[in-house]
Amino acid sequence: MFHIDHDDVDDLALGSYVVGTGGGGDASLAKIMLHEAIDQNGPVRVVDAADLDPEGLLLPIAVIGAGVGFAEKLLNGAEAERALTLLERHLDRRGVAILPMEVGGVNTLFPLVVAARLGLPCVDADSMRRAFPRLEMTVFTLAGIPASPCILVDAKGNTVLAETVDNTAAESFARSTVVAMGMFGVMSAYAVTAKQCLEYGIQHSLSYALELGRHVSAIQRGEPDAYDQLLRFADAQILFTGKVADIERRVSGGWTKGTVTLEHLGDPKRTMRVDIQNENLIAFEDGEAIITTPDLITFLDVETGIPMTTESLAYGQRLHVIGMPAHDLWRTPAGIELSGPRTFGYDIDYVPFGGNA
Missing domain, CATH: 2.40.390.10 (CV3147-like)
Structure with a gap:
């Protein structure tokens, strides 16, 4: 276990851009939100899936849409809680931790904001360890885990819950929905247990992005051999x-x-x-x-x-x-x-x- 505090936010954002591979959206707003969440709730606890109840429900969260949507629209702050409350109600279970769906760009920091606001730990794992443009492109799909129920919420409070026949259909429904929402929304999909996350997810993705960001920060400070150290690490x-x-x-x-x-x-x-x-x-x-x-x-x-x-x-x-x-x-x-x-x-x-x- 470790904690994300104010001193980690900039480095985590830098690492998020590296694994975002050009996508994942601008994390500037998520940085502000995370600083605010830490001010109000203290450092965010990050845990390994192995440290949780194996049958505990993880609450996946992400933003979805084209990067231009992140730059032009603002969250109202209630989307994630609305989505996860609906997920818990639909499954008739309470979640034990927040799970990043994608460590890349804004989706690296946003789950930490949600975790801080809801008083839950965030799991040091995800389903990609990079950003991908399609919802079905996860290691959970490789393991045969369904994306649905898939829940999308926009800044106006419009909410959609989709139960789909497969994860490719989930992408199709989610993409058409987010277009109707103005190219930007908050999503929960791939609700898994801690045991499933440990068995099929990619572990330590947040700590990996944080370490990447520290190497990039060293490059920006002009430290000797910083590029070589980044290249060796990655x-x-x-x-x-x-x-x-x-x-x-x-x-x-x-x-x-x-x-x-x-x-x-x-x-x-x-x-x-x-x-x-x-x-x-x-x-x-x-x-x-x-x-x-x-x-x-x-x-x-x-x-x-x-x-x-x-x-x-x-x-x-x-x-x-x-x-x-x-x-x-x-x-x-x-x-x-x-x-x-x-x-x-x-x-x-x-x-x-x-x-x-």
Whole structure:
């Protein structure tokens, strides 16, 4: 067990952007909310699933929608409690802890806000250890655990509960609902017990993001060897260092889609294109895929060390393109089938990322 206090918030946000792989939304508002929640309720207790009653119900929570929705709309503060109260009523059970559905972007910090407000611990685990654009892309789906009941709440108090035949249908219903909600909502899905989380979830995702953020913070302070230490910790590589030459972004079907093209700083003949669907999906250098989903692609500003979200990309930025291997569960045949490039309509196979090997 450990606690998240004020001194951890900035580092956790930095790490959340790294594993957010360009998506997951701007965590600025979640940072403010978390500081406020800590002021009012004290540091947030983070526990291992193994420390809880194995049959205890975990209460999953996340925000859902296109990143532009996070930037343009505000939460009213009651959405999560409304969603989780409905979940408990529907299941006729009380929850023992909050579970992050996705450690990536705003969904890294938001569950901690909810935990503080409800007086519950937050579990150091999730179902992705990165951000993914689709609800069915979780390790719980790989384990055959249903997403439903799936509950969505918007800032006006509109509430939808969906019971679906499978997790792909849950994504379809949730995505169409969040579009009707103005591209942004709060969601609970994949209600699991502590035992199921321990057996099928990805453990220590919050502490992993926090440690990533501490390494990024060291880069921003200009500490010697900070980049090397980050790359070693994450088994990552700098794949490309270039200047943003072109950006194409649009909101379609509940996602932010587009491409960003970079020209290499040392060799202008080299170019890289990164395709986006909320998150960075595939990086092509000179037309050849060099890293693909489910492995992670993230941008760090060369001058400032700031991890960049899709919405914060701008012409002329000088960026490191960093590749990181996904959690081992995503690199299995079943994980690749669920989240690899062919799932997103690309006629290419998964390109295994080698990390430091």
